[in-house]
Amino acid sequence: MVCFRALSLGLTIWSSLSAVIEAQSFQRLGTCPTLGCVFPPDQTDFLAGQFFDIRLEVHAPVNGSEATGNPNPDTNFTFTISRDGGRAQPAASYFRLAEPALERWNFTWYEDWWQIDFFARDADTPSLVNVASKAYRRVALYEAGEYTATLTYGNGTKTTASWLVRDLATARKAKNIILFIGYTWTNWTGPDVLLGGGAEQFNPGRRSYRGQDYYKLFADKGYNVVQNNTALSNTPNNAKTLGIFSTSNLPVWLDRNVYKQNLNTKNSPDGRGGNATDVPGLREMTLKAIDILTARHSKEGFFLMSEGASIDKQMHTLDYDRALGDLLELDDTVRATMAKLEQLGNKKETLVLVTADHGHGFDVAGSVDTRYLNEQDVEREKRNAVGTYEESGLSQYVYPGDPEDRSPVQYSEGAAFPANWDPRYTLFSGVSANPDRRENYQVHKSGPRVPTMNTTADQDNYVFNYKDAVTGFVSNGTLPLDAATGVHSLTDVPVFAEGPCQELFGGVYNNIDIFFNMAACLGLARNQAPR
Numbered sequence: 001m002v003c004f005r006a007l008s009l010g011l012t013i014w015s016s017l018s019a020v021i022e023a024q025s026f027q028r029l030g031t032c033p034t035l036g037c038v039f040p041p042d043q044t045d046f047l048a049g050q051f052f053d054i055r056l057e058v059h060a061p062v063n064g065s066e067a068t069g070n071p072n073p074d075t076n077f078t079f080t081i082s083r084d085g086g087r088a089q090p091a092a093s094y095f096r097l098a099e100p101a102l103e104r105w106n107f108t109w110y111e112d113w114w115q116i117d118f119f120a121r122d123a124d125t126p127s128l129v130n131v132a133s134k135a136y137r138r139v140a141l142y143e144a145g146e147y148t149a150t151l152t153y154g155n156g157t158k159t160t161a162s163w164l165v166r167d168l169a170t171a172r173k174a175k176n177i178i179l180f181i182g183y184t185w186t187n188w189t190g191p192d193v194l195l196g197g198g199a200e201q202f203n204p205g206r207r208s209y210r211g212q213d214y215y216k217l218f219a220d221k222g223y224n225v226v227q228n229n230t231a232l233s234n235t236p237n238n239a240k241t242l243g244i245f246s247t248s249n250l251p252v253w254l255d256r257n258v259y260k261q262n263l264n265t266k267n268s269p270d271g272r273g274g275n276a277t278d279v280p281g282l283r284e285m286t287l288k289a290i291d292i293l294t295a296r297h298s299k300e301g302f303f304l305m306s307e308g309a310s311i312d313k314q315m316h317t318l319d320y321d322r323a324l325g326d327l328l329e330l331d332d333t334v335r336a337t338m339a340k341l342e343q344l345g346n347k348k349e350t351l352v353l354v355t356a357d358h359g360h361g362f363d364v365a366g367s368v369d370t371r372y373l374n375e376q377d378v379e380r381e382k383r384n385a386v387g388t389y390e391e392s393g394l395s396q397y398v399y400p401g402d403p404e405d406r407s408p409v410q411y412s413e414g415a416a417f418p419a420n421w422d423p424r425y426t427l428f429s430g431v432s433a434n435p436d437r438r439e440n441y442q443v444h445k446s447g448p449r450v451p452t453m454n455t456t457a458d459q460d461n462y463v464f465n466y467k468d469a470v471t472g473f474v475s476n477g478t479l480p481l482d483a484a485t486g487v488h489s490l491t492d493v494p495v496f497a498e499g500p501c502q503e504l505f506g507g508v509y510n511n512i513d514i515f516f517n518m519a520a521c522l523g524l525a526r527n528q529a530p531r
Contacts, residue, residue, distance in 0.1 A: 035059040035066065036077070036151045036159035045512060046141055046165045047519050049526025054079075054091065054136040058153045064111050064127030073132035075102055077153035084145045091149075095139045103133040141165045142528050166516055172523030174500035175301035175349040178290075178337060179518070182308050182330050182356040190221060192302070193292050195232070195243040195285040196309075197250040199269035218242045227269040228278035232288055237295035243285070244269045246276035252310045252448070253281060254325035258421055262447040282308055282326075283333040287340055294344055301349075303522075306333065315360045316485040318437060319449035320429055321421060328417050330354075338498070351499035351521055355514065359491030361432030366392035368428045368441040374471045382440075382473040386428045396423030435483045436464040440472030452484045460484070 031041035037057035046052070059066075060073035080088035081095075092099045108126035110118075120126065141147060144167035151159040200207035202214040219225050224239040226232045232243050246267045255262040256279060268274035280288075286306045293302040308330035314323035334354055341347035366388035373385035387393060397418035426441045437451040451469075452462040460482035464474055479487065495514065497505035501521035505514075519525065 032057070032059070033159060034157065035061070036153050036157060038079075038149055038151050038159050038161040040161070040163070042161040044161070044163050045516065046163060047516065047525055048144055048165050048168065049140055049142050049524075049529075051138050051140050054139060054149075055133065056135075056151050057131050057133045058151075060130045060132075062128040062130060066111065066127070071130055073130050074153040075104075075132045077132065077151060079134070079152075080150045082148045082150075083143065085148075088148070088150060091136055095136060097136060097139070100134045100136055103135070104131065105133070106130045140526075140529065142526060144168075144527075166525075168516065168520045168525040170523050170525050170527065172521075174351040174521045176293075176303070176346065177351045177353070177518055177522060178304045178306070180306050180308070180330060180334055180337075180352070180354040182311050182327060182354070190218075190223070190240065192296055193241050193243075193289040195241070195245075195280070195289065197244065197246045197248060197269075199227075199244045199247040199267075199271060202244050202269075203271035205271070215242075215244075228276075229280035229284060230278055232280055232284065235288075237291045239292070240296075241288075241292060243280070245279045247271070249310060249313060251276070251279055252314065252322045252326050253329040254322045254421065254443075255447070256281065257325075257417075259445055259447075281333075282306060282329050283336050286333050286337055290337065290340055290344070294346070301522075306337075308333075311356075312358075312360075314448065315362065315431065316487075317449045318431065318434065318451050318486055319444060320362075320427075321443040322448060325417070331416075347499070349500065351497065351501055351518070353495065353497050353505070353514070353518070355495040356493040357511075358488045359493050360486060361489035361491055362429065363432075364427050364429040366428035367395055368426050369424065370426055370440065370442050371424050373440060373473075379473045388428070392428070393425060395427050396420060396425045431486045432489055433479055433487050434475070434477045435462050435479050435485060436474070436477040438464045438466075438469040438472045438474050440469040442469070442471075444468075454484070 031037050031039055033042075035058065037055075037059070039055040039057075040052065056077065056079055058073040058075075058077050060071055061067045062071045079091045081091050082088040091097075106129060108128050110120040111127045141163070142165075144165050147163040147165065149161040149163060153159075202208060202218075204211055204213040208214055215225050222240055223242045224235050226235050226241065226243045227245060229245070232241075232245075235241055235243075246269055248267060251263055251265075251267075263277050264275050266273045267276045269276060286304075289304055289306070293304060308326050311323050311326045311330065314320070314326065334352070337352065338347065341350050341352075366386055369385045369387065373382045376382045376385070397420055421443045422445070428441065430439075435452045449468060450465055453465045453467075455461045455463055462481060462484045477483070492508070495505050501517065504517040504520065
């Protein structure tokens with residue numbers, strides 16, 4: 001999905017909200033250090049003037065190790081706000097709001113201080129917790145400094161959250177920001193451009209919200225609605241545009257450009273069961289969005305977010321070739337974007353950022369001779385096709401045609417896409433946490449990879465898919481049995497920046513600093529409430 005909108009000086013950040021979920025699992029951290037919870041939690045940073053919600057919860061465990069013998073949560077709890085050690089004020093008067101209504105609900109969970117209690121989960125003995133709660137909606141802190149938010153309940157028990165409103169300049173240094181994410185609504189009136197997949201949520205029926213026809217609703221709000229690349233390229237640049245090009249996820253680069261037979265998936269955006277074949281790529285969507293935003297907001301500037309979302313999706317299913325194709329498409333899109341900004345004459349006033357929202361623990365440790373692997377009759381001996389250290393050689397993705405071809409390195413047109421997606425010598429690569437799977441380190445020509453299959457009808461119990469990588473060897477997983485795919489990792493991700501404020505993005509820093517650095521560059525801090 002690609003989402004673009006003009007700049008708005010009022011930003012809204014929704015706080016984390018608890019949900020009533022049967023037998024959920026969580027840890028008691030800064031949000032709920034005891035039986036009182038404050039959202040946003042301790043150590044949260046804010047932009048001066050940003051809107052956010054506050055949710056308070058007081059828990060009364062009915063059973064389990066935290067049960068007090070009183071199943072009724074304190075409904076007379078109080079909540080105060082103070083700044084820089086000043087006098088604490090009731091939150092309602094501090095924010096000049098009416099005291100919010102009290103909410104009552106409950107949830108169950110498998111308790112353990114450090115993580116989910118697996119013994120309680122296996123025995124199906126969750127703990128029941130009754131909750132009293134309040135929510136302060138759309139509040140803001142306008143003065144920089146340190147704030148103390150205090151929830152008091154029971155017989156004087158307190159949960160305290162320390163909040164920091166960053167001292168950011170209000171002067172604007174960049175006219176535009178373009179943020180590329182190599183991987184995911186507030187009170188809005190709609191972005192100028194919204195492009196991507198997910199047509200089942202727009203066609204009327206059980207998959208759309210309240211069964212409504214969102215194509216019509218967007219059209220009624222003045223949007224030009226398009227459903228293929230031809231229509232997108234021909235749409236006028238002065239019109240707000242909704243482009244939905246397939247059901248579910250958009251087809252990935254490798255299937256759109258190399259293995260086109262995989263596009264026969266009955267995924268047309270009109271919901272009639274046809275095939276979506278005229279689908280724009282990330283480059284086409286991004287460049288068109290720049291044209292529209294430039295035409296509609298040449299004076300006030302714009303914020304654009306472009307996400308190569310299927311890099312993540314293909315990494316989850318261990319389909320590294322398709323992930324690579326979409327990563328190279330992102331690289332090609334960034335290159336084309338810089339050229340477009342140069343052409344439009346606004347490159348020097350536009351900050352361009354490229355990053356990811358997480359990693360998968362992916363790495364390359366050598367090479368694989370797939371011919372040798374496929375010809376071994378004993379499955380265990382197939383692993384001898386892997387070469388590491390001095391036995392590792394170059395892959396052959398850049399050699400065209402015959403795997404034995406020794407002609408000079410070649411790339412396909414545009415970015416450095418492989419000339420040969422199915423060479424003899426490939427990469428010995430993978431992620432750090434896996435489900436059971438079979439590996440042969442070759443491209444999946446027949447469509448996106450499905451590495452696992454469920455062995456039971458009543459619960460999730462995934463093993464390797466016997467139809468996947470049939471010439472390969474079985475590799476036991478390290479994830480829980482209910483994990484069908486890989487997971488995210490704690491890997492640091494790079495951030496690349498060019499343009500105004502690029503100096504703010506050097507070194508190692510917290511992920512939230514990306515937001516605050518963008519906000520500082522755009523001068524979004526507001527030191528007083530709007531009149």
